[in-house]
Amino acid sequence: MKPKVVQYLDKGEFPLGEGEALALYRAMRRARFFDEKAVTLQRQGRLGVYAPFMGQEAAQVGVALALGEKDFVVPSYRESALLLARGLPIHTLLLYWRAHPAGWRFPEGVRAVNPYIPIATQIPQAVGLALAGRYRGEDWVVATSIGDGGTSEGDFHEGLNFAAVFNAPVLFLVQNNGYAISVPRAKQMRVDYIARRAEGYGMPGVVVDGNDAVAVYLEAKKAVERARKGEGPTLLEALTYRLAPHTTSDDPSRYRTREEEETWRAKDPLLRFRRALEARGLWDEEREGELLAQLEEEFARELALADSVPEPRPEEIVEHVYAEMGPDQRRAWEALRQGRHVEEVW
């Protein structure tokens, strides 16, 4: 039995209030704007290696906006849109991708942890964070995200099993973009839908059209409500595609075709949603222009903020390794602060 793929836009359905709909669109547009700017900055040498998410805005923003204020996101490296929609300031995100230590310190109050680089390690941790809420009498829900490839790691399976066993309030978002770098889904697993696996752990599994913002948002909301009511975790599989390379150092022409990319470009989640808004008289060229002007202005301001942060100090390398520096860090810190190395000051 094939799971049903939840989707609304192609069916002409639009069960969203105007406020919600516009918030979703604005957040997606803002995310896309960031992504494009980030790639340009990387090309100019003003950002380090960057992992674009273009094409996956609906999946990330849909989940982010389904969360309440106190909820957490535990993201992976491709989740800049999720972070932005959760309120991470653009300049912090820029500093993060600039490989600047200041980009590692998320502001107090942003309910998001730093993106993870090792694959799948965040999954069991998200379960722990969710349980901590329960111990502390808070009803926060945790949304954590992983790619299709990441679901092959042991940690993914251990984490899902724990979540089900402990009935943890977690939303597991799988952004199934079809590839783990170059390895296509069919070489990664022999199930058609990752959400099928949910049953094996004892939780609901839902498949959504990941390029349909309405579908992601509404299904994520259901999962969050379930979790909040104490009904446990949900695995939400969003079928999507990254329209860009894996990272700015990758060359996708080695493993996928132009035609495939074009097919998916036609399903661009941003354009699809915008068309639906326009059809309902909720959006037009003029509003788009206004929004873009705002985004341009905001980005310029935030970039200037990021640029105004001083270059990292060498001694930051050994800061914050422990709550209090041990003698080895202290000695190194003193040396680096003097612009020297530990060998020179011994």
Next chain:
Amino acid sequence: MVAERARVLNMVQAINEALDLALARDERVLVFGEDVGRLGGVFRVTEGLQAKHGEARVFDTPLAESGILGLAIGLAMGGMRPVAEIQFAGFLYPALDQILSHLGRWRHRSRGRVGLPVVVRAPYGGGVHTPEQHADSPEALLAHAPGVKVVIPSSPERAKGLLLAAIEDEDPVFFLEAIKLYRGSRAEVPEGYYTLPLGRARVVREGGAATLIGYGGMVEVMLEAAEVAAKEGVEVMVVDLETLVPLDEDTLLEAVRETGRAVVVYEAMRTGGFGAEVAARIAEGAIDYLQAPVVRVAGYDAPYPPFSAIEHHYRPSAKRVLAALRRVLTH
């Protein structure tokens, strides 16, 4: 045994050639890992191998390091000679259970009946502005696992011969490749099949004032320091350990006895790093010859920083090696 003709290759090309030759020579050899097939690896080390040797022998695995190591162990038990790639050495950690609990133990726990001729290749080390956890140097963790060997080449021609020897070896070998050297080092590499013995250290530069000891990406750093010292009239010896396990203690101690002063260079975190092992061996075996304490030049006791603007402060440089050299010379 060294073939006659040679061409200038970088380390990526030399390793690719070694894998190609091994696949052609022995049908039990298999090459697999994440993205090694169609893409040819994120560093292109396995480029073209799948097209040439087929998908059964060069294949992409699901994204699961513990799975990759477990698979390799089983394949080796079944008579194959797996050469697995871990995309970055910093992503070996999910596989540590297979390594520590199994890979290195099987020969011992079968009292010699089951050996595991597995090779695990992984790029390691810093110097090229990679993201978080892509620049780790986990050689000391591996060296601490009983029953495995650890080899770290420092140049293209060494890499080719050592990798072929590792594939022929009857025991599990970790083969760590310095990312900085992949395209940053070029040298004449003999054509054809040849092996270089594992378990031997090499004196790569002669000198009597002190001995610099290191491996992998640090060899060129030590040579650069030696060059500068030579301009000031101080000739130092440079030793490339090349195989950390089993360690060639004879060559190491002989080199230290000759100069009486030693600096050990490695890019992992200082505490508990492989340099600590080297210093201990020197203390045990050459203390009577020492005219100064052994000094380590290493990373700091912190995670390897991905902070591109300051990364170079963490990774040992020739300048730092020279500072350490000054210390052992003026002691």
